[in-house]
Amino acid sequence: MALAVASLRAEAVWLDVPQSGTKCVSEEIQSNVVVLADYSIMYESHPYSHPTIAVKVTSPYGNTLHHSENATVGQFAFTTAEAGNYLACFWIDSAEKGSGVSVNLDWKIGFATKDWDAIAKKEKIEGVELELRKLEVAVQAIHQNLIYLKEREAQMRTVSEKTNSRVAWFSILSLGVCIAVSILQLWHLQGFFRKKKLI
Template identity: 70%
Template structure:
């Protein structure tokens, strides 16, 4: 009975790990005949990113081509390709923030929109586990445990990243509250000074006119 319970707990933990680590996603985009469509992903520092994209023609009698451009949060150009039906970009992040991938149609003889499939992988999903298995001569359960170990490390890094972002947001909130409080006090002080000057001016005016 104890063994069954332990086995069930292990399966639940593995399932939880795999659910928490969102490292791969397939995206479908329909590009208009003119204009640009972009996808973005918030990624922390020192993470491997690998993505493949391919044009899916609605009519196989013609082959539309697209352009792609990937930029970092600070605007650095990481990938650019023109007049292509497919492509791939791979890089390791050196900046934390939103990475932007934009696509637009270069040539579409058939007119209309163009469908693009993007397979975007980050972190552990972008790792070449076949090469790891060959290099370290591991397979089966040991390889799966290595993958889970990588997933745990990814979760830990994500938690640290989120903790850091929370700390930054808290600091920004505290600074904003302090500035609002200072501005409120200054506004109150200005109002009191202006009111005092108005009373003094009115009193002087009435005294001069001998009304009081």
């Protein structure tokens, strides 16, 4: 059910990016979902130094969706083309030494990306009607995610059944090989003992 709620979520997280290394955040998202994110360095822990970061966002198939260097603030936006884990990685790319930086990442997916104030002004709706519109969009997003989960469950069941049948055939084949090897060993030992006149 976590994925069903994912399309309704807007999360802001703080990442502690080490001086040498990469910090990544991933999110499993289905296809045709809008993703918006804002990121910025938090200078409260580094009042005298101003390091910069590099950011790279990749799709489940490794396509680069966003790449930025020497940034202190920035944003990225895209519509997902395929379902899977989308990865956003951050690392320090400035020459300034220190203990690392904190990055604020405000990651919005699906329903949370809509600008409801602009929609309310454009369609001249407010109050209960606006809240009902938000709920309608949320219900549609949950319904789409449930359909996605159902399809994924069916795919996983098919893979599981195929794997189960392959393991069963492999077990039968292994048992057959073991029996054949045992018979050959008995036949060989019997011949060996007859040759040595022990039987």
